[in-house]
Amino acid sequence: MGWFKAPDDGASGDARGSLVRVLSADRGRTAGAGVYLSGRKLLTCAHVINAALGTRMLSPRDPGAVTLDVSFPALTADSRQARLVAWVPPRAAHHPGPVADGSLEWGGDLAVLELDEAPPPPVRPVRWLDMRAGQLVRAWYGGGQPFSYADVQVGLCDGRIGYLDGPLSGAAVDEGYSGGPLWSPADGAAVGLVMGRITAPGGPLDAQHTLRRSWGLTWQSVRQELARVGADPHPGAGPGGPADDNSVRDMMMGPLHALLGDPTVRTAHCTALGAALGLRTRADGTAPSVEELAQLLCTAERALPTLAESLAATLTDSRSRAQLDRLLTLGRLTEASGLLSVAEHRTLVAKLHHLTGADPGLLPRAATAALPYVDLPRPLAAARLAPDDVAGAVRALEGWPGDCSPVPDETPRLPALLRVVEYVAAETGGIGCQALQDWSAQVAARLGVHASALGERRADAARWSDRSTGTGARVLVELSRHPKDPAEHYRCSVWRMRADGTAARTGVEAERPRTGREIARLVREVAGGSEAAGQGVAMVAVSVAPDALHLPVDEWDGAGPDEYVQAPLGEDFHLVLRCPQIRRRSRTGAGDLKRRWSARHRGEPLVADDRIRDENELVALLKTTHRDTARVLLVGPPAGRRQLVHFCLAMGVPIVLWDRAAGERGEAAPGDPRHGPDPHGPVDELPEKVRHFRVRAYMDPQVPARPALVWEDAGLPLPDELRLADPAAGTAHPSEGTDQAI
Numbered sequence: 001m002g003w004f005k006a007p008d009d010g011a012s013g014d015a016r017g018s019l020v021r022v023l024s025a026d027r028g029r030t031a032g033a034g035v036y037l038s039g040r041k042l043l044t045c046a047h048v049i050n051a052a053l054g055t056r057m058l059s060p061r062d063p064g065a066v067t068l069d070v071s072f073p074a075l076t077a078d079s080r081q082a083r084l085v086a087w088v089p090p091r092a093a094h095h096p097g098p099v100a101d102g103s104l105e106w107g108g109d110l111a112v113l114e115l116d117e118a119p120p121p122p123v124r125p126v127r128w129l130d131m132r133a134g135q136l137v138r139a140w141y142g143g144g145q146p147f148s149y150a151d152v153q154v155g156l157c158d159g160r161i162g163y164l165d166g167p168l169s170g171a172a173v174d175e176g177y178s179g180g181p182l183w184s185p186a187d188g189a190a191v192g193l194v195m196g197r198i199t200a201p202g203g204p205l206d207a208q209h210t211l212r213r214s215w216g217l218t219w220q221s222v223r224q225e226l227a228r229v230g231a232d233p234h235p236g237a238g239p240g241g242p243a244d245d246n247s248v249r250d251m252m253m254g255p256l257h258a259l260l261g262d263p264t265v266r267t268a269h270c271t272a273l274g275a276a277l278g279l280r281t282r283a284d285g286t287a288p289s290v291e292e293l294a295q296l297l298c299t300a301e302r303a304l305p306t307l308a309e310s311l312a313a314t315l316t317d318s319r320s321r322a323q324l325d326r327l328l329t330l331g332r333l334t335e336a337s338g339l340l341s342v343a344e345h346r347t348l349v350a351k352l353h354h355l356t357g358a359d360p361g362l363l364p365r366a367a368t369a370a371l372p373y374v375d376l377p378r379p380l381a382a383a384r385l386a387p388d389d390v391a392g393a394v395r396a397l398e399g400w401p402g403d404c405s406p407v408p409d410e411t412p413r414l415p416a417l418l419r420v421v422e423y424v425a426a427e428t429g430g431i432g433c434q435a436l437q438d439w440s441a442q443v444a445a446r447l448g449v450h451a452s453a454l455g456e457r458r459a460d461a462a463r464w465s466d467r468s469t470g471t472g473a474r475v476l477v478e479l480s481r482h483p484k485d486p487a488e489h490y491r492c493s494v495w496r497m498r499a500d501g502t503a504a505r506t507g508v509e510a511e512r513p514r515t516g517r518e519i520a521r522l523v524r525e526v527a528g529g530s531e532a533a534g535q536g537v538a539m540v541a542v543s544v545a546p547d548a549l550h551l552p553v554d555e556w557d558g559a560g561p562d563e564y565v566q567a568p569l570g571e572d573f574h575l576v577l578r579c580p581q582i583r584r585r586s587r588t589g590a591g592d593l594k595r596r597w598s599a600r601h602r603g604e605p606l607v608a609d610d611r612i613r614d615e616n617e618l619v620a621l622l623k624t625t626h627r628d629t630a631r632v633l634l635v636g637p638p639a640g641r642r643q644l645v646h647f648c649l650a651m652g653v654p655i656v657l658w659d660r661a662a663g664e665r666g667e668a669a670p671g672d673p674r675h676g677p678d679p680h681g682p683v684d685e686l687p688e689k690v691r692h693f694r695v696r697a698y699m700d701p702q703v704p705a706r707p708a709l710v711w712e713d714a715g716l717p718l719p720d721e722l723r724l725a726d727p728a729a730g731t732a733h734p735s736e737g738t739d740q741a742i
Contacts, residue, residue, distance in 0.1 A: 003270070003281060003282050003286070003287075003288035003289070003292055004270075004274055004279045004280075004281060004288065004292065004296055005279060005280040005281070014138075014183055014185065015035065015126050015138075015140075015181040015183035015190050016074045016140055016144065016146075016183075017072075017074055017075060017122060017123065017124070018035050018036040018072075018123060018124065018125065018126045018181065019033060019034075019035060019072065019073065019074055019140055019142075019144050019180060019181065020033060020034035020035060020036060020042050020044065020070050020071070020072060020142075020179075020180075021033065021034075021070060021071045021072070021073045021142045021143060021144060022034055022044055022048050022049075022052055022068060022070055022142060022179065023052065023068065023069040023070065023071070023079065024051070024052045024054070025052055025053055025054065025068065027069055027079075030141070030142040030143050030176050031048055031049075031051040031052035031142070031176075032044060032045065032047075032048030032051055032052070032142050032176060032177075032178045032179045032180075033048070033140065033141070033142035033176065033177060033178065033179045033180030033194070034048065034070065034113070034142075034179045034180065035126065035179070035180060035181040035190065035193070036072070036119060036123050036124075036125060036126070037112070037125060038125045038299055038335055038336050039301070039335035039336050040082075040114050040115040040116075040117070040118060040119070040335075040395070041085075041112055041113070041114055041115075041335070042070065042082055042112065042113040042114070042115065043110065043111075043112055043113075043179075043193070043222070043226075044110075044111050044113065044178075044179035044193075045109050045110060045111065045178050045179040045193065045195065046087060046088060046089055046090055046108065046109045046110055046111045047090055047109055047178065048111070048178050048179040049063060049066070049068070049084060049087075049111045050063075052068050053066065058090040058098070058099040058101075058103075058106065058109075059089075059090075059098075060089035060090055060091065060098050060099075060108075061089070062087045062089065063084065063087075064084070065083055065084055065085070066083070066084050067081050067082065067083045067084075068081070068082055068084075068113070069081060069082075070082045070113065070115070072119060072120060072123055072144075073142075073143055073144025073145075074144045074146075075120055075122055075123065076120055078120075080115055080116065080117065080119070081115070081116045082113035082114060082115045082116070083113065083114050083116070084111060084112075084113055085112050085113065085114045085231070086110075086111065086112035086226065086229055086230070086231035087110075087111055087229070088108045088109065088110035088111070088225050088226070088228075088229055089108055089109070090106050090107070090108050090109040091106060091107050091108045091109075092106060092107070093105050093106050093107050104196075104198055105161060105195075105196065105215060106196075107160070108225060109195065109217070110193075110217075110222065110225050110226060112226070112231045116379075116389075116391075116392040116395075117391040117392045117395055118301055118302075118338075118345075118391070118395060119301070122278050123301075124299070124300060125299050125336075126181060126183075126189065126190045127188060127189040127190070128189055128190050128191070128219050128223075129184070129187050129189040129190075129191055129219065130191065130218065130219055130220045131154060131157050131162045131182070131191040131192045131216075131218035131219055131220065132154065132157055132191075133154050133155065133156060133157045133162070134153070134154060135153070135154045135184050135186070135187070135191060136151065136152075136153050136154075136184065136185070136186065137151075137152055137153070137154060137164070137182040137183060137184050137191060137192075138150065138151050138152075138182070138183045138184075138185065139152065139173055139177050139180055139181070139182055139183070139194050139216075140177070140180055141171075141174075141176050141177055141180075142176045142177065142179070142180060143176070147171075148171060149170075149171060150166060150170065150171040150172055150173045150174075150177065151166065151167070151170060152164035152165060152166040152173060152214065153165055153166075154191075155213075157218060159218060159220055159221065160217075160218060160221045161195070161215050161216065161217055161218060161221070162182075162191075162192060162215065162216055162218055163213060163214075163215050164182075164213065164214045164215060164216060165213055166213075166214070172197075172214075173194060173197055173214035174197065177194045177214075178193075178194050178195060178196065179193060179194065180193065180194050181193060181194075182194060182216050190219065191218065191219050192216040192217050192218045192219050192221075192222065193216055193217050193222060194214065194216050195214075195215055195216050195217050196214065196215055197213070197214040197215070198213045198214065198215070248298055248330055248333050248334055249291070249294045249295050249297075249298045250294075251330050252294040252297060252298070252327060252330050253290050253291060253294050254326075255323040255324070255326045255327040255330075256290045256293060256294055256327065257290055258319075258320070258323045259311060259320060259323050259324065259327070260290070260293070260311075263286075263287035264287070266287045266288065266290075266293070267285070267286070267287040267288075269307060269310050269311065270287065270288050270293060270307075272310050273296075273303065273306055273307050273310070276306045276341070276342045276343065277300055277301075277302070277303060277306065277342065279300075297331065297334075297337070298334050298336065299334075299336050300336060301336050301338065302336075302337070302338045302340065302341055302342050302345060303336070303337070304327065304328070304331040304334070304337040304338075305328075305331070305337065305338060305339060305340055305341040305344070305446075306341040306342050306343070308324060308327065308328055308341070308446060309341040309343065309344065309446055311324055312324065312445065312446040321448060324448070325412065325448050328412075328447065328448075338395075338398050339398040339399075339415055339417060340394075340398060340417075340443065341446075344439070344442075344443055345394070347439060348394060348421070348439060349390055349391050349394055351432075351435065351436060351439070352390045352393075352394065352424070353387045353390045354387075355424065355428060355432065355602070356385055356386070356387045356390055357387045358602050358603045358604070359601060359602045359603055359604070360384035360385055360386065360604075361384050361385075361681055361682050362385075362424060362427060362428075362601065362602065363380065363385050363390070363393060363420070363424060364376075364380045364381075364382060364384065364385055365427070365601075365682055366420055366423035366424040366427055367380045367393075367397070367420045367423070368380075369423055369461075369464050370416075370419045370420045370422070370423040370457075370461070371400075371416055371419070371420065374400075377393065377396030377397065377400075378396065379392045379393035379396055380393050380396070380397075384681070394417065397416055397417040397420060398415075398417055400415070400416035400417065401413070401415070401416065411448055411449060411450040411453070412447055412448050412449050413449070413453065414444065414449050414453045414454060414457055415447070415449075418440050418443060418444060418449075418454070418457075419457050419461075421436055421439070421440050422436075422437070422440055422454075422457050422458050422460075422461040423461040423464060423465075424436060425437050425440065425461065426458075426461035426462050426464065426465035427461075427465050427601050427602075428601075428602065429465075429598050429599065430598070430599075437458065440454065441454065473496070473497070473527045473538040473539070474496075474497040474538065474539045474541070474716065475494065475495070475496055475497070475523060475526050475527050475538060475539070475540045475541070475573075476494070476495040476497065476503070476541050476543065476716070476717075476718075477492055477493070477494050477495075477519070477523060477540065477541070477542045477543065478492065478493045478542075478543045479491070479492050479519075479542060479543070479544050479545075479548065479551075479553075480492075480545070481513070482513070485513040486513060488515065488516065489513035489514060489515055490513060490514060490516070490519065491511065491512070491513050491514070492514060492519050492522070493505065494506045494522060494523065494526050496526050496527075497716075503717065506522075506526055516552075516553070516555075516556035516557075517556060517557055517558070519556060520556035520557055520558030520567075520568075520569050521558045521560065522558075523540055523558060523569060523573070524558040524567065524569075524572070527540065527573065537572075537573065537574055537687075537688065537691065538572075538573050538574065539573065539574045539576065539687065540569060540573040540574065540575050540576070541576050541577075541578050541711065541713070541716060542575065542576070542577055542578065543577075543578040543579070543580065543718065544577060544578070544579055545579070545581060546579055546581055546582050546646060549577060549579060549642070549645055549708065549710070550642070550660050550708070552660070552706065553569060553570075553575060553577070554568060554569050554570025554575040554694060554706075554708075555568050555569075555570060555698070555706070556568065556569050557569075558572075566698075568694070568698055570690075570691065570694040570698070571691065571694055571695045571698065573691070574687035574688065574690075574691055574711075575691075575694075575709075576687060576709050576710065576711035577708060577709065577710045577711070578710065578711070578712055578718070579649055579710065579712075580712075580718050582646055582649040582650050583649055583650060583652060583712070585650060586650045586651070586652070588652070589650060589651075589652050590652075591652070592651055592652025592653075593652040593654055593712060593714055594652075594714050595628060595652070596628060596629065596630040596652050596653060596654055597630060597654045597712070597713070597714035597715075598714075599628040599629075599630055600630035600631070600654065600655065600683045601682070601683055601684075602628070603626075603628065603629055603630070603631075604631075604680060605629070605631035605632060605633045605657075605679045605680065606621060606622075606626050606629045606631065606632045606633070607633045607635060608632055608633065608634050608635065608636050608644055609635045609636050610636050610637060612636055612644075614640065615640075615643055615644060615647045618644055618647055618648070619647060619651065622648075622651045622653065623651075629653065630653065630654055630655055630683065631653075631655045631656075631657070631679060631683060631686075632648050632653050632655070632656050632657070633657050633658070633679045634648075634656065634657070634658035635658075635659075635662075638662050641658055641662065645658060645710070648710075649710065649712075654710075654711065654712040654713070654714065655683065655686065655709070655710065655711055655712070656709070656710040657676070657677075657679050657686070657690070657707060657708070657709050657710075658707070658708055659676055659705045659706060659707055659708070660706050660707075660708045661704060661705060661706040662705070676693065676705045676707050677689040677690050677692070677693040677707060686709070687709065687711065690707050690709050693705070693707060694707065
């Protein structure tokens, strides 16, 4: 290629820019070298993998999908992870079977690795040519140091291997060079891989000994070996089977001529393309040939979508759009293309990196909901995703096809990645949601996706984000007491939420004080008569006064006298507490609750342990670094815990978890399975986690914890709001007049 050139930094102008360093499993040494093929594929020797794993060098045993650390040492010191995806075992040269120790040459011995993420932008595939006798070639040590070059000449080449002789000055091919490319400066191409060296026998050096002779596997042999195991080395080969090197490139030239036939227009677009890819371009007013541009689109990472991004903004008619669609379709036959342009990819990864840092479960949760009928790619299979794994997850989703819903006028289907982004946006809310939706709309327009297809998926995502916490019935309970009521007796009013969001108050007399057992039986009866009864675990929200947050409502047993199994409310329902009186004593309480509840799916819980010495420190955190925090776990000193609960609620924190029995025992570390449920992970799973823990705790005396959970659902009406909306419930309420909050 003449118009597009690698950066003029000396490190990527030849094969050293594509040289790969393979590290040992303990990352303590260089196991060998390798070379970048295309896309995310790397090529090295099988015996280099064995050396990295600490096994016998020429062992033929396939180690499986192992992951190793690799780097591009001439360009960056950062290491990346690569997984073994193809294995050609070492085999004896002249007969089938393993290679005997001490052998001077052998066959096979190749391995292909796949990076978890795209390589750094300066990395480009090398050009490959067949090896022939007489070529002067150069090799480098796997560490990539410039001074490590070893110049040798191909003395004999039989098409399978080439013997390499080096002068007695300079470096010699030695341990750590294996797997690296043999670069021919005269041809500007790699012609094979370094394999081994022939050493002099032990004892004193003799003038008859062979000196500085090594050997390598020819490119023609490498190509055949990889094709034999289905690891086609050609970057232009599509997923449907083998293809010759230039087939996709040749098919691209038609739409490229139609779109960029004017040399002036082609120069402008290609100059912008080169800048985005980190390549140098000519500034003499000339234009690259269409053939050279097509070759770049087939081999350079993200080149095609980057060009399409600039082209899409200039299209004015349907014929040009059809040519661009054809070009993008051909791009799917190349491994290097990808779905996103350089700028689109950089923007998305940055946004998701930030969101994942605040909520590690966000991307897996959104992907599971957006793609419910497929096995998610490996980075998204876990419940949590580290920010450093975002790029790998995006890369995995880029290769997934669009959904199968009908699309208008045979326009492209919405890609899976964009559908996941829409679900992430819906879950994020606020300005972050708008930014992701704007990004998604721009990419969809560039791809030619019809606006209605994107709108349908956006509506699906909004409905998913608006999902309720539980799928079962919802029951609201308000407890109160008169001063003269018997001890441990409470008056209660009960509402059952209908499917349409309205409430029906039960006809139970609220004037009579009841025991906890009686109230529990009443709640069971109301939940059982709900429209959603039997559809899932019911949510029972109990509204109490500030000094009643310690009540063991979840332990109240609602089993009848003839029932065989006990039935504490906390075992059968998502039993949560509400305490609106505290929040109403804050001028900003209502707004704080709404803001924090909207952000409940983002961020991790604030753990208020003994490092938070008093309520002032807690309030300072909730006003600054944790202004949108929706979950607080209280594990600090028992003496001040009740006070901290009150301050959390006054600051509008909707979800507070603590152990009301902690004052009766020593403190426990957060996450200890004996002392409370894990508060991390998807927030909607927390009530069910608490219920599971309660089932175990009530039955096992070795589990002393008694978790209490405040769950102020901003979308669930409060009892007093229900009284205003439901006048048929009566004209008076027992809490009015002489009632006293408990």
